[in-house]
Amino acid sequence: MMLDLNDIGLFVQVVRFGSFAEAGRHLGIPANTVSRRIQELEDQLGARLMQRSTRKLKLTDAGYELYGNSAAAVDGLHQAGEDLIAGARIPKGLIRVAMPADFFDFYKMEWVADFLAAHPQVRIEFVLSDAMADLIEEGIDVALRSTQTPSPNYVVRKILSRSIGLVASPSYLAARGMPTTLQDLTRHDCLFAPQARDYATWRLQGPDGVEEEVTVTGRVMANTAQAIRKAAIAGLGIALTPILGTADFAAGRLVPVLPHYMRRNLSMSVVYPNRTHLPLAVSAFIDSVVGKMRTEIMSA
Incomplete structure (x- = not known):
């Protein structure tokens, strides 16, 4: 037997308001509908829950037992619903x-x-x-x-859209020299994320807007942008990294390399x-x- 929990909740409200008419008035349900649903609940349970008279309702032993076992649960469900509604209005x-x-x-x-x-x-x-x-x-x-x-x-x-460009530390460039063409990068240590191979292919747009590519290698690989940035600052190679600000440039930790080559519109x-x-x-x-x-x- 599958009981309708709504009918049990309605029974609890009838007990609290003291009559079908008062419960229906507060819940927006006709009194005869309230009476019918309580009778259907009694039929399902096979027990009389309340004695009716023209003036008041009186709970039977079965009614007292059902009310005692269900009132707190009905209140808890009601409160859970109120909490969800409140949570929809207040970030939490x-x-x-x-x-x-x-x-x-x-x-x-x-x-x-x-x-x-x-x-x-x-x-x-x-x-x-x-x-x-x-x-x-x-x-x-x-x-x-x-x-x-x-x-x-x-x-x-x-x-936003941002660009990524080539950077290196002044110490690395002092030791290895500044590249003058994209293909010069093949003779430098470059920093990139590890893959199934020991090289990476970088595709960049040149000053004329045409995309060019170069295959680079290096002695250090890392799987986070932060690690690659720190490796570049430490002088371990040339990095292709997002350009979001100029703090490293202003502090002299990094300098642009081949600044006319960029990968633009990275979302x-x-x-x-x-x-x-x-x-x-x-x-x-x-x-x-x-x-x-x-x-x-x-x-x-």
Whole structure:
């Protein structure tokens, strides 16, 4: 026998309001409908729950037992629903965020502090890796990615376009010399992510807008942009890296190499699994990241 939990909840309300008519008035249900549904519940249970009179209702022993066992559960379900509704209006809960390993090199932790101060019921877990996370499989709410996702199940919100260019440390260039053509890179140590082979093919647009490619090798490989940047600063080779700001240039840690060769329009996007019923905390965080990166980073 499958009981209708709505009828049990209705029974609890009838007991509290003291009559079918009063319960129906508060719930927006006709009194005769309330009476019919309680009778159907009694028929399913095979027990009389209340004695009716023209003035009042009196619970039977079975009615007292059902009310005692179900009233708290009905209240709990009602409160759970109210909490969900409140949560839809106020950002709250844990947000799991997948970001590149070097994310906090260009996104200030103070901006995270500002967001948390504005939303005191929100918690954030950052998963920092250059690996492409499976958002659904890994329980990720939102990710920042440098390329469009191939999955049609994800929503992609473009933040900005950026360029990547060649950089090296002054010490490396002093020891090995400054390349003057793209093909000169074949005689240099270059820094790139490890693959199934010990070389990488870089495709860059030249000053005339035509794409050229060069095959490079090197003695150091790393699977995060931050590690490659640090290796370049340490003088271990020439790196092809995103250009988001000039802090390393201003500090003299890195200098541009072949600055007329760039890979342009590399998109940076916020990616999340579903557009419908997006938790308010996630939506607020996405708006915060997009706003900060479009205004403060691009104006740097």
